[in-house]
Amino acid sequence: MSQEQPETLLVMDADAIRKAIRRIAHEIVERNTDLSRLVIAGIPTRGVEVAKRILDHIEQIEGVRPEFGVVDVAMHRDDLRRRGRLTAVVPTELPVDLDDRVIVLVDDVLFTGRSCRAALDAISSFGRPARVQYAVLVDRGHRELPIRADYVGKNVPTALEEKIRVRFENLDSVPDSVRVVRPVKP
Amino acid sequence: MSTLRIFNGRIIDPANGRDEKAELWIRDGVIIETPADGAKADEEIDAKGRIIAPGLIDIHVHFREPGQSHKETIGTGSQAAAAGGFTSVVCMPNTSPAADNAGTITLIREKAATSSIVNIFTTGAITKGLAGQELAPYNAMVGAGIVALTDDGHCVQNHEVMRRAVEYARMFGLVVLDHCQDYSLVGGGVMNEGEWSLRLGLPGWPRIGEEIIVMRNILLAELCDSPIHCQHISSGGSVRLIREARARGVKISGEVCPHHIALTDDRLQTFDSNYKMNPPLRTERDIEAIIGGIADGTLDILCSDHAPHAKYEKEVELDQAPFGILGLETEFGLFSDILVHKKKAIDINRLIELYTVKPAKLLSLDRGTLSVGAKGDVTLIDPDLEWVYDKEQSPSLSRNTPFHGTEMKGRAVQTIVAGKTVWSL
Amino acid sequence: MSGWTRKDLLGLDELSAEELRIILDTAKAFKGVGERSLKKVPALRGHTMVNFFVEPSTRTRTSFELAAMRLSADVVNISATASSLQKGESLKDTALNLEALRADIIVLRHSSAGASRFLAERLQASIINAGDGAHEHPTQGLLDIFTMIEKRGSLEGAEVAIIGDILFSRVARSNIYALNKLGAKVTLVGPSTLVPKAFEKLGVKVAHRIDDILETADVVNLLRIQHERQRKEYFPGIGEYIKLFGLTKARAERLKPGCLIMHPGPINRGVEIDSDVADGDQSVILEQVTNGLAVRMAVLYLCAGGVGLPS
Numbered sequence: 001m002s003q004e005q006p007e008t009l010l011v012m013d014a015d016a017i018r019k020a021i022r023r024i025a026h027e028i029v030e031r032n033t034d035l036s037r038l039v040i041a042g043i044p045t046r047g048v049e050v051a052k053r054i055l056d057h058i059e060q061i062e063g064v065r066p067e068f069g070v071v072d073v074a075m076h077r078d079d080l081r082r083r084g085r086l087t088a089v090v091p092t093e094l095p096v097d098l099d100d101r102v103i104v105l106v107d108d109v110l111f112t113g114r115s116c117r118a119a120l121d122a123i124s125s126f127g128r129p130a131r132v133q134y135a136v137l138v139d140r141g142h143r144e145l146p147i148r149a150d151y152v153g154k155n156v157p158t159a160l161e162e163k164i165r166v167r168f169e170n171l172d173s174v175p176d177s178v179r180v181v182r183p184v185k186p
Numbered sequence: 187m188s189t190l191r192i193f194n195g196r197i198i199d200p201a202n203g204r205d206e207k208a209e210l211w212i213r214d215g216v217i218i219e220t221p222a223d224g225a226k227a228d229e230e231i232d233a234k235g236r237i238i239a240p241g242l243i244d245i246h247v248h249f250r251e252p253g254q255s256h257k258e259t260i261g262t263g264s265q266a267a268a269a270g271g272f273t274s275v276v277c278m279p280n281t282s283p284a285a286d287n288a289g290t291i292t293l294i295r296e297k298a299a300t301s302s303i304v305n306i307f308t309t310g311a312i313t314k315g316l317a318g319q320e321l322a323p324y325n326a327m328v329g330a331g332i333v334a335l336t337d338d339g340h341c342v343q344n345h346e347v348m349r350r351a352v353e354y355a356r357m358f359g360l361v362v363l364d365h366c367q368d369y370s371l372v373g374g375g376v377m378n379e380g381e382w383s384l385r386l387g388l389p390g391w392p393r394i395g396e397e398i399i400v401m402r403n404i405l406l407a408e409l410c411d412s413p414i415h416c417q418h419i420s421s422g423g424s425v426r427l428i429r430e431a432r433a434r435g436v437k438i439s440g441e442v443c444p445h446h447i448a449l450t451d452d453r454l455q456t457f458d459s460n461y462k463m464n465p466p467l468r469t470e471r472d473i474e475a476i477i478g479g480i481a482d483g484t485l486d487i488l489c490s491d492h493a494p495h496a497k498y499e500k501e502v503e504l505d506q507a508p509f510g511i512l513g514l515e516t517e518f519g520l521f522s523d524i525l526v527h528k529k530k531a532i533d534i535n536r537l538i539e540l541y542t543v544k545p546a547k548l549l550s551l552d553r554g555t556l557s558v559g560a561k562g563d564v565t566l567i568d569p570d571l572e573w574v575y576d577k578e579q580s581p582s583l584s585r586n587t588p589f590h591g592t593e594m595k596g597r598a599v600q601t602i603v604a605g606k607t608v609w610s611l
Numbered sequence: 612m613s614g615w616t617r618k619d620l621l622g623l624d625e626l627s628a629e630e631l632r633i634i635l636d637t638a639k640a641f642k643g644v645g646e647r648s649l650k651k652v653p654a655l656r657g658h659t660m661v662n663f664f665v666e667p668s669t670r671t672r673t674s675f676e677l678a679a680m681r682l683s684a685d686v687v688n689i690s691a692t693a694s695s696l697q698k699g700e701s702l703k704d705t706a707l708n709l710e711a712l713r714a715d716i717i718v719l720r721h722s723s724a725g726a727s728r729f730l731a732e733r734l735q736a737s738i739i740n741a742g743d744g745a746h747e748h749p750t751q752g753l754l755d756i757f758t759m760i761e762k763r764g765s766l767e768g769a770e771v772a773i774i775g776d777i778l779f780s781r782v783a784r785s786n787i788y789a790l791n792k793l794g795a796k797v798t799l800v801g802p803s804t805l806v807p808k809a810f811e812k813l814g815v816k817v818a819h820r821i822d823d824i825l826e827t828a829d830v831v832n833l834l835r836i837q838h839e840r841q842r843k844e845y846f847p848g849i850g851e852y853i854k855l856f857g858l859t860k861a862r863a864e865r866l867k868p869g870c871l872i873m874h875p876g877p878i879n880r881g882v883e884i885d886s887d888v889a890d891g892d893q894s895v896i897l898e899q900v901t902n903g904l905a906v907r908m909a910v911l912y913l914c915a916g917g918v919g920l921p922s
Contacts, residue, residue: 072640075912078653078683086615086916088633089640089909125649381812385624387724387745387784457725502701503723505744 005184008165011156012178017137020153021050024135025057027151031133032102035062039103039129041069043119044090047107049168050137054106069094071105076118098127104151108166110136113147138178140164156180188228189213190605192564195233199240200539201546201555210238212562215604219558231607233566236599237534240542240556241273241563244514245363245549246338246417246441246489249275249306251297252290253282258494258583260294261301263514265581266492268609270514271598273563274305274553275492276545279316280339286311286322291330303608304601305563307333307551312351312362316340321351328358333549336363338417339464341399343369349406356412361548363415366399366424367465376505378451378468386454388505391466393421400424404431404438413437415548418491420446420465422475429484439548441487442480444520445511447473449588459500459507460588463491477524481531486544488537490517494584512587516575518567520589522596526569534569534596566600566610573597615913619731619738622747624788631756631789634909638757641912642905644681654912655684660716661709662688664741665702668720670876670900671741671751675718678907684716706730716915719743737914745779750910751875752785754903756793758895759830761902762871767794772824774800774856775834775883776842777810782834782875787813798824801856804845821856825865832873833858833883849882856883863888871895 042051059065074087135151140158163181167174190212197208211218249263267275279285298306310327314320316337342348372395377383379390407414419440431438453461479485493510525531546554577590600610614629660679679686716737719727724744731738742748777783777799790797797815799806872894880886
C-alpha cells in the first residue's frame with residue numbers, strides 16, 4: 001500500500017447503537033414524568049440525528065412524541081480563530097417559551113465539554129428552562145470543563161490524539177457505526 | 187581623430203532603401219564612407235550578424251525635469267532610453283514649471299547637455315502654462331531650440347486658440363503635436379467607456395472624446411494648410427478619420443504607443459493603476475483598427491509616452507492615481523513582437539523606418555539615417571531575440587509598468603550615440 | 612462549509628452561486644439571534660472591527676456596528692472628517708495604521724471604485740466592502756436577495772426590475788451580479804442616459820418605460836434618485852422623472868398581487884416612490900433593514916473565519 005491508512009477500531013455497530021439509544025430513551029422517560037414539558041434538542045450535525053432517534057424510541061415506548069429542537073453552537077463558540085475551518089451555523093429551533101420546560105440536550109460525542117457549554121449559553125439566550133439534561137451517544141473522556149452527561153450510550157476510553165468517528169446510514173450512506181480512529185504515526 | 191568600425195552585420199537604413207550585409211564606419215561621431223579593404227579602426231564592434239540600424243527616435247517622452255525629479259531626471263530617463271535602443275528622444279513640455287518659455291527650455295537643454303547619454307530634443311508649449319488660452323512665445327522658444335509645439339497632457343479646448351496656434355506655428359515651420367481629448371466628453375473618465383467601465387463602476391473615457399478632437403485637428407490642418415500630429419491614438423475611429431483625411435492630402439498624422447495595441451480595458455478589473463493611462467486602454471476592435479492603420483501607413487510614428495510616476499503616487503485609489511506608464515525599455519520589443527512576429531502587419535525594415543526616418547522627417551531632425559555625413563547614431567538590433575522584461579533592472583527612477591515579466595521577441599542590443607556606445611546588453 | 616475560504620468580501624461579481632448560498636444560509640441562522648431575548652452571541656469575542664467610512668453613511672454603518680456587537684466584537688468607528696485622510700494621509704497609510712493597531716476586520720465605505728480591493732491586497736485584516744464608488748455594495752445586494760428569497764422561496768426565473776439611476780449605482784451592480792447567478796431575470800429601468808444600452812452586456816434587459824415591467828415583475832427594486840448634486844446633464848428634473856419612472860399609486864395598482872416593492876433607502880417619498888406605496892402591504896423596505904443585520908452578521912462571521920483569498 002502506497003499510503004498508510006489510519007487504524008480504525010469498531011466500538012459500536014448498528015445494533016449496539018440502536019440498543020444504546022433505546023436505553024437512553026427509557027432512562028429519559030423514567031426520569032421525566034411529564035413528557036409534554038420535554039424538549040429533545042440536538043446539537044448539529046449528528047447530535048440532531050441522535051435526538052430524532054431518541055424521539056422515535058420514546059414515541060414507541062410511551063405513544064407520545066415530545067417536542068424536537070435544534071441548538072446551534074457554532075455561533076456560541078468563542079474560538080473562531082483557533083479552529084482550522086469554519087463550522088456551518090444553522091438556525092436554532094426551540095419552543096417560543098422555554099420557561100418551565102425541561103430540555104434534553106443531545107450530542108453524538110462528549111469530549112472537551114465546550115460544545116455543551118456553548119449550547120447552554122445558546123439556550124440561556126432564549127429563556128430560562130426549569131432544567132437541562134445532557135445525553136450523548138459516546139463519552140470519550142478528556143473533559144476541559146466541569147461537565148458530565150446524564151445519559152451515556154457508551155463510555156469509550158481514548159487517547160487524546162485519537163478521534164471518534166460516528167456515521168449514520170441516512171446521513172453518510174454507510175452503515176451506522178462508531179469507530180476509534182488512530183492517527184498514522186509520522 | 188577616432189574611428190569606429192561595425193562589422194559582421196546587416197545594415198538596414200530605410201532612408202536610403204538599404205538592406206545589405208556591410209560594414210559601417212564612423213569617424214569623430216559622423217558616418218563616413220567605408221574605406222578600402224585593410225583599413226584599421228581605433229575601435230571595432232562585431233555585430234554578430236545582427237541588424238545595424240539608424241539610432242531609434244522616440245518623439246514622445248516625459249523626463250520630469252525640472253520640478254518632478256523624484257519620478258525621473260533627464261539623466262535617468264536618458265539611460266532608460268539607451269536601454270531601449272533609443273539614441274534620440276523628444277521631451278514633452280509638461281514639466282514644473284512648464285516648458286512654455288525660452289528660459290525653461292534653455293534650462294532643460296543645459297541639464298541635458300551635462301546629464302543625458304542620448305540626444306534630447308525639446309518641445310515648447312502651445313499655450314502659456316498649458317492652460318489652453320494664450321499662445322506661448324514661439325519665436326523665443328525656437329531660439330532656445332524647440333523642435334515642435336505641444337500641450338501634451340492637456341488639450342487646447344478652444345478651437346479659435348488652436349486655429350491661431352497652428353497658423354502662427356506655420357510661420358516657424360513648427361509641427362503642432364496634439365493630445366486629443368475633449369474635456370466635456372471625457373469629464374472625469376479614467377478608463378475606456380464600455381462594458382468594463384459599466385461593470386467596474388468606473389467613470390468612462392469615451393472614444394468620441396478623442397475622435398472629435400482628431401476631427402477638429404483634421405479640419406484645422408486643412409484650413410491652415412499646416413501639419414498637425416495627433417498623439418497616442420487609442421481609438422479605431424480616429425484611425426479611420428486620419429486615413430480619410432490623408433487620402434485627401436491633409437497634413438495630419440498620428441502616432442501609436444505599444445500599450446494601446448498590447449493591452450485591453452478588461453485589465454482594469456484588478457483596479458491596478460499600472461493599467462491606467464491617458465488615453466485609456468481600449469478593446470480588441472480598436473487594436474485591430476490601429477494595427478491596420480500601421481500596416482497601411484495611416485499611422486507612421488511609434489513612440490512610448492514614457493510617463494514615470496513614483497510608487498507612492500501610483501499606489502492609491504484608481505480614480506485618484508496619475509495616468510501613465512514607463513515605456514522606453516519595452517516599446518521596441520513590444521512592437522517587434524506584436525507587429526512583426528505575431529500579427530505580421532509589417533516587416534522589421536518598416537518597423538525601423540517608423541522609428542527612424544519617419545519621426546526625423548516629421549520634426550525635421552537631422553537624425554534617422556546612416557547616410558555618409560549623418561550623425562553616428564546607431565542601434566544594433568536582434569530581431570529574433572526572445573527576452574523577458576524585468577522592471578527591477580530598469581535605470582528609470584520609477585517602476586510603473588504593466589509589462590514586468592512580459593515575454594517579447596526582438597530587442598535592441600546596443601545603443602551607439604555619435605560613435606560612442608552608451609548601452610549594450 | 613469547505614465552500615467558504617475568503618477573508619474579504621469585496622463584491623458579489625467574484626462570488627460563486629455556492630458562496631452566495633453559504634452567506635444566505637448563514638444569515639438565516641443569524642437572523643434568529645435577533646429574535647431571542649438575549650440578542651448576542653460570543654462568536655467574534657476578542658475581534659476588533661473598524662467601521663472606516665470615508666464617505667458618509669448612517670444606516671449601513673449602524674447596521675454593521677450592531678451586527679458586530681451582536682457577535683461580541685469590539686467596534687471602533689472612524690469617519691471621513693475625523694480620519695487623517697483629511698490631513699492628506701494616503702488610504703494605504705491610514706489602513707496600515709489600523710492594521711498596526713491590530714484591527715481584525717475593516718469595513719470600508721469609500722467614494723472610489725476598487726478601494727476595498729486595494730486594501731484587501733495590502734492588509735492581513737479582513738476587508739468588508741460597504742460600498743466603493745459606483746462599483747459594488749455587496750451587503751446591500753445580499754440583503755436584497757435574502758429578502759427576496761425569504762418572501763418568495765426561490766429566485767429561479769423570477770422577474771426582478773431595478774428602477775432608477777443605474778449608471779451610478781453600486782447597489783444595482785451588486786444586485787445584477789448576484790441575481791444573474793441565482794437564476795433571476797433582471798430588467799433595468801430608467802432614463803436612457805442613466806441606463807445605457809451597453810448594460811445588456813452584463814446579461815440583463817434594459818427598458819426605458821416603466822410600463823414595460825409593471826405587469827410582469829415579481830420584484831421591483833427602486834433606487835434613490837439624486838438630481839441636485841451631479842445629474843443635471845442626465846435628466847431635466849425630478850418632475851419629469853416622477854412622470855416617467857416614479858412608482859405612483861396608479862402604477863403600483865398594476866403590479867402583480869405578490870410583487871415585492873423594495874428600496875435600499877433612504878427613500879425620497881413622492882419621488883421614486885409614492886408615500887402610501889412605500890408604507891403599503893407589498894413594501895418590504897423595513898424588512899430589508901432587519902435582514903441587513905442578519906446578512907452582515909453572517910458576512911462578518913464567515914470572513915473572520917475565512918482563511919484567505921483562494922490562490
